[in-house]
Amino acid sequence: MKRLIYVAPLAVFLVIAAFFYKGFDLNPRALPSMLTGQPVPPFDLPPIKGRGDKGFADTDLPGEVSLVNVFGSWCVACQVEHPFLMGLKERGLVPIHGIDWKETDPDAGPRWLKRFGDPYTLVGADPDSRAAIAFGVTGAPETFVVDRAGIVRYKHVGPIDAEDWEDTLWPVIRELRKE
């Protein structure tokens, strides 16, 4: 018993070391989405220039499995992702809606879409981050898979590439369509 107390420091140290080892596999910055399994938060965004006067609101979502993609003209990773979204649009696999986030210049988003192409069915402007915060977004791009009932079923952080699509997003969408 008395010896035990001399072993205690070693035991505590080893437990902490084990946690550190485990910590290498964890990403302290990757936040799990609070919204998965929750209805899409209410939002009603105005349109961006050059796309008529239809904006983008939560009420547009129910009825069909769709993607909600948060992007911005200032976001370099979105440019990386963009060709892939254009490809998705061409293949016509799933409707993609866009939230044009944090634009300081209202012309910047439309200009960007004009230059690189416009993969979106509906686009709403979110200059003051209201919808982004409602979605719990921390950075762009982020993409949410929304089911027919308007419930968020999956969140993808960062640019989508072919691998993400084949391995996770597309299987999720196919499953949801079967429901």
Added chain:
Amino acid sequence: MIVESGHFALVLALFVAVVQATVPLIGAQRGDAAWMAVARPAALAQVFLVAVAFACLTYAYVTSDFSVLNVARNSHSAKPLIYKISGVWGNHEGSMVLWVLILAVFGSAVAAFGGNLPPGLRARALAVQAMIAAGFLMFILFTSNPFERLVPPAVDGQGLNPLLQDPGLAFHPPFLYLGYVGFSMAFSFAIAALIEGRVDAAWARWVRPWTLAAWAFLTIGIGLGSWWAYYELGWGGWWFWDPVENASFMPWLAGTALLHSSIVVEKRDTMRAWTVLLAIVTFTLSLLGTFLVRSGVLTSVHAFATDPERGLFILILMIIVSGGSLALFAWRGPSLRGAGLFQPVSREGSLLLNNLLMTVATAVVLLGTLYPLFADAVGAGKVSVGAPFFNIVFIPLMVPMIAAMAVGPLLSWKRGDLGGAMTRLWAAGVAVLAAAAVTWWVHEGGPLLGLVGIALATWLAVGTLVELAERLRLFREPLADSLRRAARQPRAAWGMSVAHMGLAIAVAGMTGAGAWKVESIQAMQPGETVTVSGYDFTFEGAGPIIGPNYMGVGGTFTVRRGGDVVAVLRPEKRTYPVRNMPTTEAAIHTLFTGDLYAVIGDRDEDTGAYVTRLYFNPLVAWMWGGGLIMVAGGALSLSDRRFRVGAPARRRRPAAAAASA
């Protein structure tokens, strides 16, 4: 060529370290004087080789040799010379070379000046020191080689980060390392003692100066870091309980406990196993600090070279060094147990209380710092542990500790008289009441913590003076006698009084800045005046400024009190075109009662008004002043001739113990 020499020197240093880590150890085990004697020249050779490597790297930085990857990434030809030099350790690879250099310097100091150490203890301590060096040299050579070439060479460097070009930040890391690595000395002595199975007053007396030096350096390092945050971040914050700050604070707390427990070993020859454990824990926390910054397992403001591979290497190193030594402690520790009387109410009892609270505080900071990792690892989700948690759990531990700090030194060894001590503290009690009354009058309705903080600071300050007066028999004997006593006081005793006084002042500073900061954020037109805490800040206007490698806006504020000009403040907002990065240069004018602090922000294009942030930070400078006084106390203790000459041979121990008791 010079760069390759540096690399080669590091490789040689590794070989020397391996020799130094093994031969003297075997020699000490066998009692072979010749083998033990290897430690000394090896330690000196090692410091020479590492210094050569460091000099080569510095040369590459100073000459802007962009054929070296590390230099190309972290330096720039347009940097002022001083920041080229500080750039050497402003990055991961270079900072590790500095780390090992400091380790080697400490080791060679033992080799050079440790002539009065028993040869066995010296050989073992130097061998342990070399094991650590070998581990870190391997880390550098295998994962973080600073001498890697870049083919083809870069045209110019990438490293012109304006934030890093700052005196506070340039010298913050070296002091931190001097502290972290300094604790390796106490660690090496502790391991040597565990191997020998012997800890006594003489051992404590050898360990104490190294611990004191490391503690003083770490205090400076932490102080510089918080001072930098205070003037650079632009809103007067100075401590954030950020993981990396905590990483430097934990060894400081544990080191402070070690400093005090080694006194008990020295004077009363008890708490031996505990002191050895503290030495191991303190250095383990220093390694943890190195690990946390480099592994990326925790998020932090300062995370500066996060890389899992390197993190894994340091983790393994830590498990070998700390896990190994704690296992050794589990095995040999029980044999160190002392006997003898130990009364709760006594000087040693008060030092034990200090150790109890400091250790618990360390553990609590560790818990809060690592909790996000724990929660994530067991699947409890992502949580944040921020300043509010730390303030809630840390302050209640410090309040009784500071309160007891005034009493402890008044208790005698072995059996103290608590009633007597409290009676002698009547002056401190009166001062506390007076200070509380004044505080209440000035800041009526302010936070309770402000009142408590000022009361504690006063209690400690006056209590420290009372103890000093008692020791000098001031006012009880003729002044001349007291002065004679003062002259005869050992420097270490003066050091304690000065350091405790420094803490009292620092506590007052933290309290003032934490409880009564006044802030005023607004848009101001030139000519407008805003009153902050009784000071009238008049915005005289702003204009463009152009510096050597930046441009920006500079504003002018005239600060008046009752119509008299107190200060003229010229804050700047700079942009460095190379990095397109804005920085705020706060203008600060320090007064005895607090700092006037002004920051200028953006201009509103329509109205022409500027965003201004004006602060009065009461007593904030006392915090760093108090910190410096603490360091001065440490230095005073360190200069005590008993440490330099007196470290007595063990044979003479009974006499020495009798003299000091």
Added chain:
Amino acid sequence: MRTATVALLLALAALPAAAVEPAEMLADPALEARAREISKGLRCVVCQNQSIDDSNAELAQAMRVLVRERLVAGDSDEAVVDYLVSRYGDFVLLKPRFQSTTLVLWLGPAVILTLAAAVAVAFYRRRTATTRQPPPPLSDEEQRRLRALLDDGSG
């Protein structure tokens, strides 16, 4: 190495904190004070360990504005915080709530203090016990000699 550089840039980008802008501030000082207090407890989710009150990140600014709007709309402090927790999880709280996942965190300090105090008390006990052991009772022979001495003294 690239991750390291990115981490460095991210970390430093978060540093110069301009924080609350006058345009965001509410005219009602009581409401503004509440907003500041709430903001100090909310983590800027894109920064590293900064509160939204201290951060000049755009998302932090948006959150500050949101906090103020909700307060103006009449929400209680708890409701405002709850809303952000429902979006970002407990991660957004700088002061974790007392709940099952933070039990160890909040109770830990008290447990550590108790354990440490128990060790210290055990140490004192042992140290005072060994020295205060009552002397062994006198043997018959000693008793006799003592009595003889006492008698001698009185006589």
